[in-house]
Amino acid sequence: MQWATARKFILASTLVITLLVSAIQMLYSRNWGVSLPVIVYPIAATDDPSIHRYIDNLSQRDFDIIDTWMSREAARYKVPNPTPTAVSLGPRLDTLPPAFPQSEHLAWLILWQLRMRVWAAFNAPGTFWSWRTVRMYLVLHRPEDKQVLPHSLGLQKGLIGLVHGFADDRQTAQNTVVVAHELLHTVGASDKYDYIGNPVFPHGYASPNRKPLHPQRSAEIMAGRIAISPFSSVMAHSLRSSRIGPTTAREINWIE
Ligand SMILES: [Zn+2]
Numbered sequence: 001m002q003w004a005t006a007r008k009f010i011l012a013s014t015l016v017i018t019l020l021v022s023a024i025q026m027l028y029s030r031n032w033g034v035s036l037p038v039i040v041y042p043i044a045a046t047d048d049p050s051i052h053r054y055i056d057n058l059s060q061r062d063f064d065i066i067d068t069w070m071s072r073e074a075a076r077y078k079v080p081n082p083t084p085t086a087v088s089l090g091p092r093l094d095t096l097p098p099a100f101p102q103s104e105h106l107a108w109l110i111l112w113q114l115r116m117r118v119w120a121a122f123n124a125p126g127t128f129w130s131w132r133t134v135r136m137y138l139v140l141h142r143p144e145d146k147q148v149l150p151h152s153l154g155l156q157k158g159l160i161g162l163v164h165g166f167a168d169d170r171q172t173a174q175n176t177v178v179v180a181h182e183l184l185h186t187v188g189a190s191d192k193y194d195y196i197g198n199p200v201f202p203h204g205y206a207s208p209n210r211k212p213l214h215p216q217r218s219a220e221i222m223a224g225r226i227a228i229s230p231f232s233s234v235m236a237h238s239l240r241s242s243r244i245g246p247t248t249a250r251e252i253n254w255i256e
Contacts, residue, residue, distance in 0.1 A: 018117075021131070022157045028132040029159055029187050030253040032074075035083045038066075038134040038183060039090040039126060043097075044167075045141045054140060054167035060089045062172050066180050069239040077244075077254045085183070093123055097137055097162060100150060117158040134159045134186050136179055140167035152178050154185025161186055173238035180239060181221055189248045192223040198233045199223035206243035220245040 029036055040063055044051040066087045074084045098115040101108035120135050127133040141149060141164065149164040161182035165175035185191075192204030199216075202208035204223030206216055215228040219236035221244055227233045236242045249255045 024131055025159050026156065026188075029134070032079055032081050032084050032254065035081065035086040036132065036134060036187070037127075037130060038085055038087040038136060039124070040087065040136045040138050040179060041090040041093045041123070041125075043093045043095075043137055043139045045096070045139050045164075048142050051140050051142060051167040054169070055092050057169075058089060058172075063087050063089050063176060063179070065173075065176055065239055066183070069180065069242070073244040073249075074254065077249050079254050087179075087183075091125055093137070095119075095123060096139065097123075100153075100162075113155060113157070116155065116160060116162070120158065120160050132159065134161060134183060136161040136163060136183060138163045138165060138175065138179065140165055142166075143168040143171065152182055154182035156186050156188055159186050174235070177221070177224065177236055177239055177242055180242070181224055184221060184244075184248060184252060187252045189222050189251045192220055192245070192247070193225065197225065198231065199225055199227045201227075201230075203245060203247040206245060208245075217241070218243045220248065222248050 042055045042058055044055060064087070067083060067085050070085045071083055074082065097119055098112060101112050120137075124133070124135045127135060137160070139162065141147065143166040149166075152161075152163045154161040161179070163175065163178045163182050165171060165178060192200050194200050199205055199220060200223065204220050205213075205227060206218035206220045210216065214230065216226050218241045219226045221236075221242045223233075224242075225233035225235055226241065244252075244254075246255070
């Protein structure tokens with residue numbers, strides 16, 4: 001009986017602590033007065049030497065473009081802090097995050113999110129003292145496999161991003177687009193593409209007032225694709241051709 005009471009108490013306290021941590025993280029991660037720390041941890045999807053070589057050759061410079069791009073976009077919205085993010089390349093991790101559930105049932109998704117948060121708590125070197133560091137796990141796959149990559153995602157609760165990309169120098173710029181997209185999810189941005197992946201008008205367009213409207217020249221980052229006609233779009237291959245639209249800027253607390 002006593003054990004049952006203690007177990008209930010432990011469960012309830014864990015839940016309260018988790019909710020409190022989430023609330024504090026949400027408050028501080030969206031307060032742009034201080035740069036938001038982001039650590040990108042590369043992980044090899046399989047034990048393939050070419051993936052390990054690619055990871056060994058990654059450098060901080062490959063990810064600096066995210067901060068430069070965020071600064072450029074923040075300036076357009078007159079965000080007082082000129083450097084909203086501080087992205088750094090973390091060490092390679094040797095364990096894979098929990099596999100995303102096959103079933104889309106809500107209970108499985110919630111369970112997976114909890115497992116992911118527990119896993120991340122033990123796999124985030126360099127973040128022990130920080131409440132507001134975004135942990136981005138970049139899982140790298142062999143480009144030869146030409147597979148459809150598992151879905152990348154960003155969790156606002158827990159400030160965790162999971163990005164799947166190819167271990168190929170020609171894909172590094174593309175990987176930074178996905179990192180930026182998932183990073184923005186962790187601070188409250190929503191997706192802006194439809195069920196077949198085309199940008200939703202107007203929120204998913206970088207320049208919704210452009211005349212003529214098509215083709216667009218850049219992608220809204222949360223749509224991830226450039227609309228070339230009302231029914232077709234192409235991937236944004238780098239952050240240079242990506243923008244943060246006004247709806248996303250509002251969602252991430254850059255503007256009222
Ligand atoms: Zn998304």
